Structure formats: structure tokens, C-alpha cells
Amino acid sequence: MIDLSGMISDSKAGPLYQQIVAALRRRISEGSLGLGTRLPSSRALAQDLGVARSTVVTAYDQLVAEGFAETRQGSGIFVCDVAPIRPPEAAAQPAAAVPPPVPGLLLPGAPDPDVFPARPWARCVSRVARMAPMSLSHQEDAFGDPELRREIAAYAARWRGIECSAEQVLVTSGAREALELTMEFLVEGEDIALEAPGFTPTQRFAQARGWRVHWLRTGARGAEVPQQMAKVTLLTPSHQFPLGGTLPVPQRQAFLQAAKARDGWIIEDDFDSEFRYGGQPVPAMAALDGEGRCIYVGTFSKTFSHALRLGYAILPSALVPQFRAQFIHPSAGAAITAQRPLAEFMASGQYDRHIRRARRLYAERYAAAAEALAEWPESLGYFHRHNAGMQIAFHLKESQNDTEICRRTAEAGYGVRPLSPHDPECAAQGLLIGFCQSPADDLPGQVAGLRRIVEGRR
Amino acid sequence: MIDLSGMISDSKAGPLYQQIVAALRRRISEGSLGLGTRLPSSRALAQDLGVARSTVVTAYDQLVAEGFAETRQGSGIFVCDVAPIRPPEAAAQPAAAVPPPVPGLLLPGAPDPDVFPARPWARCVSRVARMAPMSLSHQEDAFGDPELRREIAAYAARWRGIECSAEQVLVTSGAREALELTMEFLVEGEDIALEAPGFTPTQRFAQARGWRVHWLRTGARGAEVPQQMAKVTLLTPSHQFPLGGTLPVPQRQAFLQAAKARDGWIIEDDFDSEFRYGGQPVPAMAALDGEGRCIYVGTFSKTFSHALRLGYAILPSALVPQFRAQFIHPSAGAAITAQRPLAEFMASGQYDRHIRRARRLYAERYAAAAEALAEWPESLGYFHRHNAGMQIAFHLKESQNDTEICRRTAEAGYGVRPLSPHDPECAAQGLLIGFCQSPADDLPGQVAGLRRIVEGRR
Numbered sequence: 076m077i078d079l080s081g082m083i084s085d086s087k088a089g090p091l092y093q094q095i096v097a098a099l100r101r102r103i104s105e106g107s108l109g110l111g112t113r114l115p116s117s118r119a120l121a122q123d124l125g126v127a128r129s130t131v132v133t134a135y136d137q138l139v140a141e142g143f144a145e146t147r148q149g150s151g152i153f154v155c156d157v158a159p160i161r162p163p164e165a166a167a168q169p170a171a172a173v174p175p176p177v178p179g180l181l182l183p184g185a186p187d188p189d190v191f192p193a194r195p196w197a198r199c200v201s202r203v204a205r206m207a208p209m210s211l212s213h214q215e216d217a218f219g220d221p222e223l224r225r226e227i228a229a230y231a232a233r234w235r236g237i238e239c240s241a242e243q244v245l246v247t248s249g250a251r252e253a254l255e256l257t258m259e260f261l262v263e264g265e266d267i268a269l270e271a272p273g274f275t276p277t278q279r280f281a282q283a284r285g286w287r288v289h290w291l292r293t294g295a296r297g298a299e300v301p302q303q304m305a306k307v308t309l310l311t312p313s314h315q316f317p318l319g320g321t322l323p324v325p326q327r328q329a330f331l332q333a334a335k336a337r338d339g340w341i342i343e344d345d346f347d348s349e350f351r352y353g354g355q356p357v358p359a360m361a362a363l364d365g366e367g368r369c370i371y372v373g374t375f376s377k378t379f380s381h382a383l384r385l386g387y388a389i390l391p392s393a394l395v396p397q398f399r400a401q402f403i404h405p406s407a408g409a410a411i412t413a414q415r416p417l418a419e420f421m422a423s424g425q426y427d428r429h430i431r432r433a434r435r436l437y438a439e440r441y442a443a444a445a446e447a448l449a450e451w452p453e454s455l456g457y458f459h460r461h462n463a464g465m466q467i468a469f470h471l472k473e474s475q476n477d478t479e480i481c482r483r484t485a486e487a488g489y490g491v492r493p494l495s496p497h498d499p500e501c502a503a504q505g506l507l508i509g510f511c512q513s514p515a516d517d518l519p520g521q522v523a524g525l526r527r528i529v530e531g532r533r
Numbered sequence: 534m535i536d537l538s539g540m541i542s543d544s545k546a547g548p549l550y551q552q553i554v555a556a557l558r559r560r561i562s563e564g565s566l567g568l569g570t571r572l573p574s575s576r577a578l579a580q581d582l583g584v585a586r587s588t589v590v591t592a593y594d595q596l597v598a599e600g601f602a603e604t605r606q607g608s609g610i611f612v613c614d615v616a617p618i619r620p621p622e623a624a625a626q627p628a629a630a631v632p633p634p635v636p637g638l639l640l641p642g643a644p645d646p647d648v649f650p651a652r653p654w655a656r657c658v659s660r661v662a663r664m665a666p667m668s669l670s671h672q673e674d675a676f677g678d679p680e681l682r683r684e685i686a687a688y689a690a691r692w693r694g695i696e697c698s699a700e701q702v703l704v705t706s707g708a709r710e711a712l713e714l715t716m717e718f719l720v721e722g723e724d725i726a727l728e729a730p731g732f733t734p735t736q737r738f739a740q741a742r743g744w745r746v747h748w749l750r751t752g753a754r755g756a757e758v759p760q761q762m763a764k765v766t767l768l769t770p771s772h773q774f775p776l777g778g779t780l781p782v783p784q785r786q787a788f789l790q791a792a793k794a795r796d797g798w799i800i801e802d803d804f805d806s807e808f809r810y811g812g813q814p815v816p817a818m819a820a821l822d823g824e825g826r827c828i829y830v831g832t833f834s835k836t837f838s839h840a841l842r843l844g845y846a847i848l849p850s851a852l853v854p855q856f857r858a859q860f861i862h863p864s865a866g867a868a869i870t871a872q873r874p875l876a877e878f879m880a881s882g883q884y885d886r887h888i889r890r891a892r893r894l895y896a897e898r899y900a901a902a903a904e905a906l907a908e909w910p911e912s913l914g915y916f917h918r919h920n921a922g923m924q925i926a927f928h929l930k931e932s933q934n935d936t937e938i939c940r941r942t943a944e945a946g947y948g949v950r951p952l953s954p955h956d957p958e959c960a961a962q963g964l965l966i967g968f969c970q971s972p973a974d975d976l977p978g979q980v981a982g983l984r985r986i987v988e989g990r991r
Contacts, residue, residue, distance in 0.1 A: 136811045140920075142781020155783060188671055197666030200870070201659045208655030213646055214840040248706065248842070248866050283741050296600075323600020325613055353594050382672040382869035384706070408706050410868040411840035412658070462594075 083124050091126050095134035096141075103143050103154055112154040114144060179490025180521050181444075183317075183466030183509035184347070184377070190433050191380050195425055200416045210415035217402040219246025219387075220414035226421040227373075227387050233427075234349065236362035237371060239389050245398060248408035249386040250346050250374035255280055257370050257388055258307060260401065261340045262286055265306035270298055272497035274316050274344065277309060290500050295459050297322035300329045304337040312360045313348035317497050317507055318468050319461035327360045334368040341369045347377040349430050352438035353462035367391030375417070377465060378430050383413045437465070437511050440518060444510035447522035455529060456505070465511050468494060471504040471529075480506065484528050491525065541582050549584050553592035561601050561612055570612040572602060637948025638979050639902075641775075641924030641967035642805070642835070648891050649838050653883055658874045668873035675860040677704025677845075678872035684879040685831075685845050691885075692807065694820035695829060697847050703856060706866035707844040708804050708832035713738055715828050715846055716765060718859065719798045720744055723764035728756055730955035732774050732802065735767060740957075748958050753917050755780035758787045762795040770818045771806035775955050775965050776926050777919035785818045792826040799827045805835040807888050810896035811920040825849030833875070835923060836888050841871045895923070895969050898976060902968035905980035913987060914963070923969050926952060929962040929987075938964065942986050949983065 083094045102108040114120070117135060121128040135152055138144040144152050178185070204211060210220065218224060224244040231237040247253040254277055258267065266287035269278055273293070281288050289305050291298035297312065297320050308330060312322035334341050343360045351357065361371035374386035386409075390398055420426050444467060445460055456471040471477055477493035484491050494505030506529070513521055541552045560566040572578070575593060579586040593610055596602040602610050636643070662669060668678065676682065682702040689695040705711040712735055716725065724745035727736055731751070739746050747763050749756035755770065755778050766788060770780035792799050801818045809815065819829035832844035844867075848856055878884050902925060903918055914929040929935055935951035942949050952963030964987070971979055 133811070136920075137815075140779050140809070140811065141815050142779065142783060142785070145781075155781060191670055193667050193670050197662040197669050200669055201662035204655040204659035204662065209651050211655050211658055212649055212651050212838050212840055248868070252866075283743075285741075321598045321600065323603075323613060325600060327600070351598070353591065353598070357595075357599050380670050380869075382670055384866055384868035408710075408842055408866060410706070410842035410871060411838075412874075413868060413870040416870075462598075 079124065083126070092130045092133040092137070095120075095124070095126075095131060096137045099134070099138055100141070100143055108154050110154060113150075114152045114154065116151065179485060179488055180513065181509045181525060182490030182512060183492055183507040185465065185490075185509060185512060186377060186380070186433065187436070187512045188380070190429075190436060192425065192429050196416070196420065199420045199423075199425070200413075203416045203419055207415060211412050214411045218244065218399075219409060220411065220418060222418035222422075223414045224387075226418045228389070230421060230426075231359075231361075231371070231373070231389055235345065235371075235373075236358035237389060238362075240392075242395055243390045243392060245388045245390060245402075246409045246414060247386045247388060248384045248410070249376055249381075250344060250372050251276055251386070252408055253372040253374075253386050253388040254309070254342060254344060257342050257372070257390075258309070259284075260398065261307050261342075261370070263306070268301065268305035268308040270309065270311065270315065271500050272317055272494060272503065273309075273311070275497055277344075278497075278499060292500075293318060293320075295320045295461075297326060300326065300333050304333040304339055306337070306339045307342060308334065308339065309342045309344060310360065311344045311346065313345050313357050314351075314461070314464045316344070316346065317466070317494060319459060319464055319466075321357055321461070321463075322360070324363070327363055331360070331364055331366065331368055335366045339368070342372060343369055344372050346372075346374055347464050349378050350434055350437055350465060351463045352434070352441050361389065364391075367393050370394070378433070379417075379426070383417070385409055385413060385417065439515040440510045440513060441467075443515040443518040444508065444522060447519045448508070451526055455526075466507045466509045469506045469508055470494075471506065473502075473504060475504045477504040477506060480529055484525060487524070487528050489525055489528070537582065541584070550588045550591040550595070553578075553582070553584075553589065554595045557592070557596055558599070558601055566612050568612060571608075572610045572612065574609065637943065637946055638971065639967045639983060640948030640970060641950055641965040643923065643948075643967060643970060644835060644837075644839070644891065645894070645970045646838070648887075648894060650883065650887050654874070654878065657878045657881075657883070658871075661874045661877055665873060669870055672869045676702065676857075677867060678869065678876060680876035680880075681872045682845075684876045686847075688879060688884075689817075689819075689829070689831070689847055693803065693829075693831075694816035695847060696820075698850075700853055701848045701850060703846045703848060703860075704867045704872065705844045705846060706842045706868070707834055707839075708802060708830050709734055709844070710866055711830040711832075711844050711846040712767065712800060712802060715800050715830070715848075716767070717742075718856065719765045719800075719828070721764070726759065726763035726766040728767065728769065728773065729958050730775055730952060730961065731767075732769070733955055735802075736955075736957060750958075751776060751778075753778045753919075755784060758784065758791050762791040762797055764795070764797045765800060766792065766797065767800045767802060768818065769802045769804065771803050771815050772809075772919070772922045774802070774804065775924065775952060777917060777922055777924075779815055779919070779921070780818070782821070785821055789818070789822055789824065789826055793824045797826070801827055801829050803829060803831050805922050807836050808892055808895055808923060809921045810892070810899050819847065822849075825851050828852070836891070837875075837884070841875070843867055843871060843875065897973040898968045898971060899925075901973040901976040902966065902971075902980060905977045906966070909984055913984075924965045924967045927964045927966055928952075929964065931960075931962060933962045935962040935964060938987055942983060945982070945986050947983055947986070 079098045083091060083098060117128050117131040121131045139146055143155055145155050146152055223246060224241040227244045228239050228241045231239060247256065258281065266289060267281050268289040268291050269281060270293045271290040289301060291301065293315055295318060297315055310322065312327055314321065330341055345359055359371060361369040371389040375383055376386065448458055448467060448469060456469055458467050458469045477495050481491060481493045492507045494507060495502055510518060537556045541549060541556060575586050575589040579589045597604055601613060603613050604610055679699065681704060682699040685702045686697050686699045689697060705714065716739065724747060725739050726747040726749050727739060728751045729748040747759060749759065751773055753776060755773055768780065770785055772779065788799055803817055817829060819827040829847040833841055834844065906916055906925060906927060914927055916925050916927045935953050939949060939951045950965045952965060953960050968976060
């Protein structure tokens with residue numbers, strides 16, 4: 076006979092069966108119902124407590140599911156071996172509020188969030204919620220929202236010279252996912268060529284998969300076609316990451332021809348090509364590709380907002396059916412909520428206007444940063460004026476240690492990053508210096524402050 | 534002297550410098566301006582064309598950036614070696630419209646999109662767009678929207694018995710990202726224990742990183758604590774994936790104690806625990822954890838919508854500062870757009886109502902599917918009635934080949950999946966059979982159709 080008197084009552088909070096579970100759980104945890112004790116039959120306990128038998132059956136099922144008790148066929152329900160449960164004191168103390176760290180001044184590769192058209196964007200989201208509510212939650216197609224794919228195809232033609240249809244566009248959670256998906260799909264256990272210096276996450280991704288990796292040594296004007304072409308070659312032709320150069324057209328053509336000869340592929344990572352401050356944007360490599368050998372990868376993280384987590388791949392037509400067969404389920408990580416609103420934003424012309432405005436601002440900031448950096452003495456290093464992108468690569472003398480310098484600059488509130496971790500082979504030292512997040516008037520002072528730290532004067 | 538007559542005009546579309554670029558590019562591509570030709574000085578060409586000299590300078594800069602020409606210090610600008618550019622014919626043909634494949638009947642682990650409250654959700658998004666427009670684009674904190682983190686903490690206490698503060702919550706793009714981030718952070722080159730059978734993407738992730746992996750053999754009632762505890766142990770205690778069992782409380786406590794003794798960690802993947810069809814949800818393992826050794830991982834993909842791509846980790850308080858130091862930039866992949874709306878949806882009580890409604894429906898469907906499967910002959914195999922989750926694991930006889938069977942069922946329009954790929958060690962054959970996406974009335978017919986294919990009668 077188990078005494079649960081006072082523990083079960085209609086007037087208490089919660090359903091009766093939960094009260095029974097809680098009461099028995101407590102008895103078991105305290106040890107007052109020991110290992111191997113047979114619980115009363117559900118009929119007996121129900122009578123005893125004055126509740127329906129089904130209530131007790133539900134409670135027993137729950138205790139068994141939780142592992143406090145077990146059913147022995149034909150002989151009833153028995154208490155299991157449960158060590159007394161210690162109340163989770165530590166967890167009950169709230170974590171101290173750690174303030175989120177500040178990303179820092181002169182952060183490379185990051186757009187200015189204040190330039191983002193937050194209110195027009197919110198109006199656009201609200202309009203879509205009213206006019207096309209299902210589009211905010213229902214993903215019919217693993218390749219992404221059909222309207223957004225159409226707008227991306229039109230954009231790629233308008234800004235990058237790529238002739239393609241919406242069918243070829245695969246929406247992803249950013250350039251990185253697009254790169255990883257296409258690499259995974261196309262390398263097929265063979266080899267891959269990556270730029271050095273290059274984009275560290277992609278380098279790590281390829282190495283972690285055990286692929287044979289060839290390094291394409293990359294200078295101010297991009298990589299040369301290697302003797303031995305890899306199955307997949309990943310390039311940043313419009314604006315090399317992180318050095319900033321543009322791959323000349325002859326080399327682009329040579330890469331495309333070599334890829335065809337090898338029955339291989341070029342993945343073009345075109346992450347920030349919209350931001351050229353001299354002349355018009357250089358047409359994409361995919362625009363030169365007559366043989367369907369080039370997969371184009373773009374992102375909204377640089378032009379629009381990293382917080383939306385949207386990017387895309389444009390596949391050669393011939394690859395679309397093969398990718399389709401892989402993406403039966405929406406496994407690419409792009410969230411649906413922002414997709415239709417972004418399509419509307421692009422269709423209305425607001426997106427292009429935003430880019431032009433951001434480009435004007437960043438051009439001023441680029442000029443201010445480059446002018447300030449030009450005053451640094453030659454004894455520190457040098458940089459190329461690429462007139463493009465969202466960062467300047469400042470090459471330090473070999474004797475310097477960029478990682479060590481960046482530890483000091485971080486302490487002083489700067490977000491500049493070291494160059495050397497981008498190169499797995501060679502220890503070229505340098506600083507990646509951003510400028511997009513600072514008003515042009517502030518840049519001379521910020522760059523001068525940085526110099527003092529680099530020179531060890533502070 | 535270069536003759537560009539008729540190619541440049543004020544009345545033509547586009548800025549003059551672009552017309553000059555286009556005209557010179559064409560001449561170079563055609564070969565009429567050969568390799569090594571020196572271009573006229575900017576002054577001369579400007580005079581010749583009757584345009585400002587700066588216009589020609591801009592055009593030349595662009596040609597150099599594109600690689601059609603190069604500057605030789607002190608001697609002018611020369612044409613580079615450019616093979617004639619073939620028009621991209623192949624790419625210009627639009628890709629054939631490949632219809633997105635249908636995921637198939639009885640798809641395991643997938644919620645019913647028709648149960649999703651699409652209109653209330655859209656109204657909630659619209660309201661947030663009007664009331665808090667900045668929240669739809671600006672991410673202040675790498676850990677996620679503060680309101681959403683608060684709601685998740687309250688939800689975890691309400692439904693899973695976990696006492697925690699919003700500070701401990703890290704919003705991610707889904708359970709998988711939360712698992713990968715926490716594994717990466719905590720394993721530190723040491724070893725990891727994973728369930729077998731278990732979640733294949735996590736198994737692949739750990740193996741690709743070269744960590745030492747111990748397999749925890751997992752039966753209907755979960756894994757036993759191994760002799761040698763790993764640095765990190767990943768468990769699905771509430772509802773083992775893919776078998777469906779519940780880890781008994783004594784084993785949970787033993788794992789927590791062993792983790793403490795080893796100075797190690799438990800990652801609790803609690804992916805679909807809300808869907809228990811007998812009794813209340815079993816409290817989470819993290820709710821028993823008094824020592825701050827358990828990282829809890831949850832997801833909105835099962836309870837709400839996979840298309841939103843949102844999940845979370847709840848960290849022990851002591852780990853928060855270390856994670857903070859890693860996440861200076863919002864590098865976790867959760868898009869911002871749906872975060873504040875989801876917080877509002879949860880705060881209003883609509884989210885809990887939705888889960889209760891989905892659970893009622895799935896309980897009916899579970900019962901219908903289990904009843905239909907109970908009619909399959911013993912000669913085919915067996916299953917356990919776990920009364921939980923979004924799929925039933927049907928164990929086939931060893932002589933069967935589940936992958937081969939699933940090829941046949943896929944051809945017939947079924948989405949059931951083979952069990953054996955989830956187990957890297959042992960070839961236990963089985964089928965993972967979903968039921969959430971079919972009305973209860975349709976399930977007997979669908980399950981009977983599946984049986985005919987499994988038996989080779991169709």
C-alpha cells in the first residue's frame with residue numbers, strides 16, 4: 076500500500092495523472108520506494124485515490140517511459156534502480172550576462188549595417204505577409220522560392236553578364252554553403268585546386284574531406300593555369316580573396332579551356348564583385364563560359380545583409396538534373412522567410428538602388444582608407460590599389476608577425492585580421508583592413524591609430 | 534591610330550566610357566587589335582573621339598582590370614593576349630524545367646506542412662515588421678535575437694523541465710548546426726562517443742574530422758555507459774534516433790556522473806521529444822544535470838517548420854563565456870528574419886497551441902500506422918511500440934536488404950528510408966516509416982501498399 080495522501084487533488088494544478096507521476100517519482104527518487112518494489116495494480120491505486128483507472132494507467136506508462144519503473148510480463152510494474160536525483164542547483168543560477176563582444180574597427184569584408192535599408196525592407200516583408208502569406212513558411216521546391224530564383228537570374232544577367240534561366244539557380248544559406256555543396260557534388264573523391272592565399276573555411280572543408288588539394292599560388296593578378304588541371308578549381312576571379320586582384324581575361328579563358336580538356340569544373344566565387352570603385356563591374360567568368368564548365372556562386376551577405384543568410388549557385392544547364400536528383404528534400408540551409416520578400420525587393424528596383432548607394436559610400440571610404448594607408452612608411456610594408464572590395468590587404472615585411480600584431484590591435488578595439496592564416500603553404504605576413512563600416516571622415520584617424528599599434532608605439 | 538568611328542556616341546545607351554570599353558574589347562577579341570599593340574595615349578584618343586580625357590582614363594583602367602590590356606611602367610598601355618571569346622551558346626539555352634521530385638509517402642521524420650499555422654504566422658511576421666522593423670535585419674548579438682532566446686528558455690523550462698536563463702541560449706540554423714558547433718568546440722581533438730545506429734550526418738561529421746569515434750551500441754532502450762567514457766558523448770535520450778526508445782533515468786544519471794568523472798560532456802539531441810503520444814513528455818536529461826555537464830540541443834524543424842531553419846543549443850552557464858569568445862561575429866548560420874516573429878508567436882501562446890494540435894493529429898496517425906504495421910507477418914520482421922516520434926523503425930529479417938527494398942519503394946512513390954546506413958558497424962536491416970504527413974484514414978491503405986512492395990508482390 077502506497078500512501079500518496081495529500082499529494083493528489085482535483086484542486087491542484089495540472090492533470091491528475093501528472094500529479095500521480097510527480098508523487099511517485101518523488102518517492103522513488105527519495106528512496107522511500109526502493110528498488111524492486113512492486114507498485115499496486117492500477118485498479119487498486121485508482122480505487123485508493125478515487126480516480127479513474129485509466130488515469131493511473133497513463134501515469135504508470137509515463138513512469139515506465141521515464142525509466143523509474145519497468146513492466147515485468149504477467150507480474151506487474153516494479154520500481155527501477157534510480158539514484159537520488161540531485162536538484163540542479165548549478166543550472167538554476169542564471170548565467171552572468173556576458174556582454175556580446177564588439178567586432179571592432181576596420182573589420183574586413185563586412186558591410187555597414189547602417190547602410191541597410193531596414194525600413195523599406197520591413198515594409199516589403201509586411202507586404203508579402205499580407206499578399207502571399209504561404210510564401211513565408213511553405214517551401215515547395217528544394218532549390219528555393221521560384222520568384223527569388225527568377226530575380227537572381229535577371230540580376231546575374233544585368234550586373235554580371237551571365238545568361239541563365241531561373242531553373243539554374245539554387246538558393247543557399249550563403250556563398251559558403253553554395254561552395255561546399257558544389258565542391259562536395261563535383262569533386263567525387265578526385266582532386267581540387269584552391270587559391271593560396273584563399274578563403275580559409277573552404278580550404279579547411281576540402282582538407283577535412285581528405286581530397287587531394289593542389290595550391291594555386293596567387294599574386295596580385297591571380298593564379299596561373301597549372302600544368303596538371305584538377306577535377307575542380309575554385310577561383311575568385313573578379314576580386315581575389317584576400318589579396319584583391321582581378322584575374323585577367325586570358326587566364327580566365329585558359330582556365331575554362333583547361334577545365335573542358337580535363338572534363339573538370341570551375342567554381343567561381345564572386346563574393347563582392349559589385350563593389351568596384353573604378354569603372355564598371357568586371358563581367359563574371361561564367362559569362363565567358365560557352366561550354367557549361369563554370370558554376371557561379373554569389374551571396375547577399377556582402378551586398379545586402381549577412382543576417383539574412385542567403386546566397387546562391389548558378390549551375391550550368393547540364394548539371395541541373397543531377398543536382399535535382401540530390402536535392403529531393405530541402406536540405407540546403409536557406410531559410411524560407413526572407414526569400415519572397417527579397418524577390419519583391421529586387422523586382423521593385425530597390426535592391427539595385429541600394430547597391431548603387433552602398434557602392435558610392437564605400438568608394439569614398441575606400442579612397443579615404445587608401446589615402447591614409449599610403450602615408451605608412453615603406454619600412455612597414457605596401458599595398459596594391461585594387462579599387463575594389465571591402466578590405467585592403469596590407470603586406471607586412473617578412474620579419475613581422477601578423478597574428479601577434481592582430482592580438483594587440485584587437486585589444487585596442489580593432490577588427491583587422493591577419494593574412495597568414497589564409498595561406499597554408501607560405502608565411503606571407505599582412506593585415507586585412509576593412510573600411511566599409513567607418514564614415515570617410517573617421518578613417519584617417521582610425522588608420523593612424525592602427526599604425527601606432529603596428530609600429531609598437533602604443 | 535585606332536578607328537572607333539561610329540562606335541561611340543552621346544546618343545547611344547550607356548556612359549561614354551562604357552562604350553569605349555565595349556568597342557576596344559570587341560576589337561581585341563576579334564583580333565583586329567593584336568597582342569602587344571600599344572594603345573594611343575589617353576590624351577590622343579580623347580581628342581580623337583571628342584570626349585574628356587578622364588573618360589578615356591576610366592575606360593583604360595577598366596580594360597586593364599579585365600585583363601584585356603596591361604600597363605607597362607613609363608611606356609603606355611598594351612593589348613594583352615586574348616583568345617577570341619566564343620559566345621556562350623550553351624549557357625544561353627534555358628535549362629529544361631525539371632519538376633521538383635516529390636518526397637514520397639510515409640516519409641520519416643517530417644512534419645505535415647498542412648498542419649503549420651501559415652496564416653497566423655504570416656500575421657505575426659507582418660505585425661513585427663510594423664512594430665519592430667529593425668529586428669528583421671539587424672543582428673546585434675551573435676547568439677541570436679534576445680527576445681527569441683528568452684522565449685526558448687521559458688519553453689525549455691515549461692516543456693522539458695530545464696532551468697536556464699536566456700543567456701545560455703544560442704540560436705542556430707537547426708539542430709544539426711547546434712550539434713556540429715558544440716562538438717567542434719568541446720571535442721578538442723580528443724574522442725567522441727556516438728550512438729549506433731544514430732544520426733548519419735553527425736557520424737560523418739565526426740569521422741571527417743579524424744576524431745577517435747567510439748560507437749555506443751544502442752538497442753530499444755538506449756545505450757549503456759561504456760567502460761571508457763569519451764570526452765564528448767552524444768545521446769538522443771528522450772527518443773532514440775532512429776530506433777525510438779527512451780533512455781531510462783538510471784542510465785541518464787550514470788552517463789552524467791561518468792561525464793563529470795571524465796571531465797567530459799554530454800550533448801543531448803532532443804530533436805522530437807514533444808511528440809509523445811502516451812503520457813506527458815519525458816523530462817530532458819539536461820533537467821537532471823546538476824553539474825553543468827549537459828549541452829541541450831533542440832530544433833523548430835520538427836515542431837514547427839523545417840523551412841524556417843531554426844534550432845538552438847542551451848549551454849551550461851560555465852560554458853557561456855567560452856562560447857562568447859568564439860562567436861564574436863554572427864557566424865552561426867541562423868537567419869535573422871524569422872527570429873523575432875517566432876519569439877512573438879511563442880509569447881502569445883500560439884506556438885504551444887500549435888504543438889498540442891500537431892501532437893493530437895500525429896497521435897491518431899501513429900496509432901493508425903502502428904495498427905496497420907501490426908498486421909505484417911512475423912516472417913517480415915517486428916517493431917516496438919514506442920508511442921512517440923515521427924517514424925516507426927521496422928526491423929527486417931537479416932536476410933533482407935533494406936537499401937534494395939527502399940529503391941523499389943521509392944519507385945512506387947514511397948519516402949521510407951533504410952535503417953542500415955545509420956549504423957557504421959553492423960548491418961541491422963530495417964525500414965524507417967513515417968506517418969505524420971498522411972491523414973489517419975489513408976494510412977492503412979498506404980501501409981498495405983508498402984507491404985506488397987516489401988514482400989515483392991509488386
